[in-house]
Amino acid sequence: MSIAITKRNNVKIFGKGTQAIVFAHGYGCDQKMWRIITPAFEKDYRIILFDHVGSGNSDQSAYDFEKYSSLKGYAEDLNEILYSLDLQKVIFVGHSVSSMIGVLAAADRPELYEKLILIGPSPCYINDNEYFGGFSYKDIDELIATLESNYLGWSSFIAPVIIGNPELPEYSEELKNSFCAMNPDIAKHFAKVTFLGDNREDLSRVCTSTLIIQCHPDVIAPVRVGEFVHKKIPDSKYVLLNSAGHCPHLTAPDQVISSIRSYLTT
Amino acid sequence: MNTQPFLENAEDLYQNAPFGYMTVRADGLIVNVNATLLKWLGYEWEEILLQKSFQDLLDMGGKIYFETHMMPMLLMQGEISEINIELKGKASIKLPTLVNASRIHDQSALETYFRFSILDITxxxxxxxxxxxxxxxxxxxxxxxxxxxxxxxxxxxxxxxxxxxxxxxxxxxxxxxxxxxxxxxxxxxxxxxxxxxxxxxxxxxxxxxxxxxxxxxxEELPFEEFSLNEACEIGLEMIDDQVKESNAVITIPELPMVIGNKLQLARLFQNLFGNSIKYRSESDPVIRVAFEEKNDEIRVFVKDNGMGFEEDLADQVFGFMKRLHSHDSIPGTGIGLSACKRILAIHGGTIGATSEPGKGSTFYFTLPR
Known part of the structure; x- marks a missing residue:
């Protein structure tokens, strides 16, 4: 196992099984987001967690604006992690932007993946003729402007008073810190790459069997987008959760766990 | 005069409090909103109630933040506080706000609802x-x-x-x-x-x-507390040869403790003593150090019996590479005293001089106490 890659992506490995599940976090988050989900799989699987470069506790100095100017850079990292751990035929679980990172990685190296599980995937956030992504260019510009002018608002400014949850004491603390952990320049760049990207063409290149987990309503990745992904990935299944929002692994973890479980046992 | 406590009207308080209030369902749908917030956003009651969700009032950054942070936190811990988020009102109204929210604890309710209180922070x-x-x-x-x-x-x-x-x-x-x-x-x-x-x-x-x-x-500048005498002694050692050659007599009283960089203050004394010797008169140099302590500063004097100069020129001598003499008559660069000025600036002090031709000069500097 390469220490350099482990350090670069803050790779964490645990669990008792042999089959590996790799969890990849979404934009503005880090691997701690999987905390409620992973205990359900620890007994039967080997859990691999990591932070994308520029997020969480990854090696900030490894952030290369050129390399990460498209999701390909992140997909390469993902395959490098699997390669360095000598893993094949893994189950990949990606949230939001990481769904597309997983799609790109599996399209390039199908032998590394047995199954893909995509939570709230969107191959293209911007509306384009017939295609409905949910956002316009203006929305994305606004987002970048928000990150430019109000970065504090997303991080330190909101930080002072967040009271812990008695059931999940350290959890809210982590949630709060995930945005703070991101360097503003990287946050901006990652936002552009994430929300301006168009990976619609890559979906049909996926030959790995895939599950799409969709929430309703989800303003970031609307139902129509999830359906589009399902239509384009040949060997895919689609499950609509009875939950609103974009982070069901946080807000409806039981539904996410049971969806993953039943998909893995079929 | 009426001494009874004021009786609040709950409905009036809700509608017209100097605070925005809103009740939303777990998916964000707005199920109640007060008059103050409607006024701020420029909407009519019918345009919002059961028509819009909280997310509809957010720009894309806000939506992402709401979905990935605000709502998960609300669902998990039942409350959030001091979230800074911008609301979009009607006709491009933009309202920077601070939002607090908590879950409504009503056992009979079938759905989960949250109350939002919204502060205008324009x-x-x-x-x-x-x-x-x-x-x-x-x-x-x-x-x-x-x-x-x-x-x-x-x-x-x-x-x-x-x-x-x-x-x-x-x-x-x-x-x-x-x-x-x-x-x-x-x-x-x-x-x-x-x-x-x-x-x-x-x-x-x-x-x-x-x-x-x-x-x-x-230089890296470690500041420490030490006796000015130490700086004086180091300064003198640096010009030991000149002192011996010129037969200079230097009297130094017991000086106070100061906080500063010892080596730099030693260079300061080295420059001042060196100048007294360099610009000497016919007689052997006699240099006397004295000081006085005022409320917030220490003032140190270095008085000599040298050739002196016109006091009008006192400011000039501290200028960078400014000299009163040609290099041929007395070699020098005009850097020493401007270096002293710089050292004192770093220490939060000042430097000055009084003089009269033929009667010697007194250079003085201050250091904060």
């Missing part, structure tokens, strides 16, 4: 923007200053190595030529070469002083 936001702008400007200035400093350090290193090396060669070759008797006695060539030698010496002095000056700012 003014606070504009101050914040000013602050961010000021910080950015300050950071840029620091960057620029760091760059300038780095360039200066590089310049100092060029001065020390690249300029001194050819100078050493020139001086060395002249010395060698003299030794080998290449210059006939009393010839014009000898005179020229003696001039070249003197100028090379002068340049060496200037480079040395410039380096010293450049070092004042580039």
């Amino acid at each position: 003014q606070r936001k504009s101050y914040e923007l000013e602050l961010i702008k000021a910080r950015q400007e300050a950071e840029q200035t620091i960057q620029r200053l760091k760059q300038i400093n780095a360039e200066l350090e590089q310049f100092a290193s060029i001065a020390s190595h690249d300029l001194q090396a050819p100078l050493r060669t020139i001086s060395g070759l002249i010395g060698l030529s003299e030794k080998k008797g290449h210059f006939p006695v009393d010839s014009e060539v000898t005179k020229y070469f003696s001039l070249i030698k003197r100028n090379a010496q002068r340049m060496k002095l200037m480079i040395g002083d410039l380096l010293e000056y450049a070092r004042i700012d580039s």
